[in-house]
Amino acid sequence: xxxxxxxxxxxxxxxxxxxxxxxxxxxxxxxxxxxxxxxxxxxxxxxxxxxxxxxxxxxxxxxxxxxxxxxxxxxxxxxxxxxxxxxxxxxxxxxxxxxxxxxxxxxxxxxxxxxxxxxxxxxxxxxxxxxxxxxxxxxxxxxxxxxxxxxxxxxxxxxxxxxxxxxxxxxxxxxxxxxxxxxxxxxxxxxxxxxxxxxxxxxxxxxxx
Amino acid sequence: xxxxxxxxxxxxxxxxxxxxxxxxxxxxxxxxxxxxxxxxxxxxxxxxxxxxxxxxxxxxxxxxxxxxxxxxxxxxxxxxxxxxxxxxxxxxxxxxxxxxxxxxxxxxxxxxxxxxxxxxxxxxxxxxxxxxxxxxxxxxxxxxxxxxxxxxxxxxxxxxxxxxxxxxxxxxxxxxxxxxxxxxxxxxxxxxxxxxxxxxxx
Numbered sequence: 001x002x003x004x005x006x007x008x009x010x011x012x013x014x015x016x017x018x019x020x021x022x023x024x025x026x027x028x029x030x031x032x033x034x035x036x037x038x039x040x041x042x043x044x045x046x047x048x049x050x051x052x053x054x055x056x057x058x059x060x061x062x063x064x065x066x067x068x069x070x071x072x073x074x075x076x077x078x079x080x081x082x083x084x085x086x087x088x089x090x091x092x093x094x095x096x097x098x099x100x101x102x103x104x105x106x107x108x109x110x111x112x113x114x115x116x117x118x119x120x121x122x123x124x125x126x127x128x129x130x131x132x133x134x135x136x137x138x139x140x141x142x143x144x145x146x147x148x149x150x151x152x153x154x155x156x157x158x159x160x161x162x163x164x165x166x167x168x169x170x171x172x173x174x175x176x177x178x179x180x181x182x183x184x185x186x187x188x189x190x191x192x193x194x195x196x197x198x199x200x201x202x203x204x205x206x207x208x209x
Numbered sequence: 210x211x212x213x214x215x216x217x218x219x220x221x222x223x224x225x226x227x228x229x230x231x232x233x234x235x236x237x238x239x240x241x242x243x244x245x246x247x248x249x250x251x252x253x254x255x256x257x258x259x260x261x262x263x264x265x266x267x268x269x270x271x272x273x274x275x276x277x278x279x280x281x282x283x284x285x286x287x288x289x290x291x292x293x294x295x296x297x298x299x300x301x302x303x304x305x306x307x308x309x310x311x312x313x314x315x316x317x318x319x320x321x322x323x324x325x326x327x328x329x330x331x332x333x334x335x336x337x338x339x340x341x342x343x344x345x346x347x348x349x350x351x352x353x354x355x356x357x358x359x360x361x362x363x364x365x366x367x368x369x370x371x372x373x374x375x376x377x378x379x380x381x382x383x384x385x386x387x388x389x390x391x392x393x394x395x396x397x398x399x400x401x402x403x404x405x406x407x408x409x410x411x
Contacts, residue, residue, distance in 0.1 A: 084367075120368065120376070185373040
């Protein structure tokens with residue numbers, strides 16, 4: 001099943017590239033990630049900078065920011081997700097075609113960041129959509145976004161398309177559209193999606209009490 | 210340039226005898242005094258301040274709200290003038306900052322107070338005088354719950370329409386969606402105690 005690396009190297013020197021279909025498909029997917037063009041706060045400015053000439057995200061095949069979720073396969077949640085915006089983000093995620101990936105960029109998208117204790121900010125977009133790569137920072141530098149993108153590429157390159165450990169999008173019984181939270185009288189309803197977000201129960205250290 | 214409040218007050222009183230105004234002094238270091246305007250004369254006073262050529266307060270820079278659950282506190286910040294007894298119950302206050310671009314004067318600070326914090330939360334809208342008040346009054350309606358009578362489009366502007374609370378009020382209780390905090394202390398520690406049991410081994 002697996003290709004002998006030495007044999008593959010020998011063939012490569014002769015101009016023959018040996019790979020698996022899985023490797024070929026993953027190589028194609030990871031090399032042309034098209035991000036969805038939207039930004040929510042100041043992280044979006046760094047995301048824009050990452051696409052410009054100095055940092056040049058095009059080197060990694062991810063420069064084509066698509067204005068439509070139907071054409072995008074990477075959602076970069078760049079910025080503070082307010083509770084008012086969260087249903088729209090989930091809806092955009094649902095509208096993207098599989099395979100799709102999510103990068104949570106910055107402290108706000110990961111956890112709510114400095115606005116965590118506020119009444120109007122979602123405490124992390126991972127409560128509603130599955131996040132593949134989280135990039136800490138406030139905001140992260142463009143290099144950090146590129147590092148996150150490369151991390152995602154490595155993750156895609158290792159994806160299995162068949163078998164029990166196959167990727168979510170290759171599983172016909174995988175989840176479909178995620179439920180979009182409703183606006184409730186005091187908070188979003190529900191406040192998180194238990195299929196996506198399962199925080200471990202943490203015991204508090206008794207010495208701090 | 211801070212406007213001469215006693216002179217403006219006298220001028221308004223002379224032109225509008227029915228208007229009830231009071232000069233509130235600010236004992237703090239800012240010493241920014243303000244005019245407390247009765248709600249029924251607010252629009253007339255704003256109209257007068259804008260249209261009188263010698264005053265010409267043509268620019269409403271800012272409208273904001275203050276929640277005073279305990280009215281006595283409001284009086285320690287801004288001492289009420291004689292004849293304005295503090296309200297028995299709490300009230301909501303709306304603060305207006307007026308500038309005159311032509312005279313390069315301002316800010317002139319106006320305050321208006323509701324009767325209480327629950328049912329009588331009405332303040333007349335000044336949108337008919339200052340168009341720039343429209344969104345800011347919507348914001349105060351959203352966050353404080355002041356109802357601006359005569360506002361052309363009084364809807365929530367920041368929170369969603371189904372939202373029931375007024376988050377900037379002092380007695381607002383945020384949703385209890387606490388999650389893990391690595392180094393809890395003070396109020397956060399109290400929340401942590403409620404949400405996570407302490408381990409016994411340490």
